[in-house]
Amino acid sequence: MTDAIACTGLAYAFGDTRAVDGLDLTVREGEVFGLLGPNGAGKTTAIRCVTTLLPVPPGMVAVLGHDAARDRMAVRRLLGYVPQQLSADQGLTGRENVSLFARVFDVPRRERAARVAQALAAVDLTDAADRLAGTYSGGMVRRLELAQALVSAPRLLILDEPTIGLDPIARTGVWEHITAVREATGMTVLVTTHYMDEADQYCDRVGLMHRGRIRALGTPVELRQGLGERRGASATDPLPSLEDVFRDVAGSGLDDTSGDFRDVRSTRRTAQRVG
């Protein structure tokens, strides 16, 4: 089976900052894969390389068998992307927002209305579809963005911190919709999150990224058992949490020196606008 994403020695630098530094990563078709890591680990940069928004040399990134450098348009057609920054226009209704994406992604004119309605229904926004997005709650806005990404029926859905700034109930709502769409369509989902409990509950596999590379990879249970064994825990001891694994891998990455001004500013701005 072709992998949904294959990154081989992926590297990307902003000046002297090596944001992604030799990333090897395979995401299998049909799985929900969580990319975790402290602020500044390189998650968003890696995602932007996969989505072709940042240019990479041939051979570093393939999406469903298409090289991101050689076959950029094919890659773009296969994926739906919900960035950290909000992409919905608050002056348009939910339906208008999704229709705009349908046009941009060349959904055939005859099918457009039905596909827009289907995408809105998939995220439970049918009743609110004709209200201005500016009147939506934070959770509804995130679901609307999910509908925008789904309307082109992508085979790979990429979500950068889809639940940031949401309350626990809205977070659960977003995840339940992601899970339901994945089950209905079999699409692959790559998601970044800082919420370890979400990764533990909803991701089939997770990769912990630190300083531009994957430092641990596996199912949440495998990673938690692995840490338990390294600590010499007995079979009856409770498993360490995914957060313990994260601290073990990222170590100093979780102290006050992780990330920089830009990271804090962008995270706050996103959280404020969603919340």
Ligand SMILES: Nc1ncnc2c1ncn2[C@@H]1O[C@H](COP(=O)(O)OP(=O)(O)OP(=O)(O)O)[C@@H](O)[C@H]1O
């Ligand atoms: N446009 C840019 N210009 C300069 N440096 C950048 C730019 N984008 C990212 N960086 C730097 O690259 C590194 C990786 O950033 P990136 O946003 O990929 O991390 P991240 O893991 O997504 O972080 P977060 O969890 O805060 O979103 C950081 O040191 C960041 O400051």
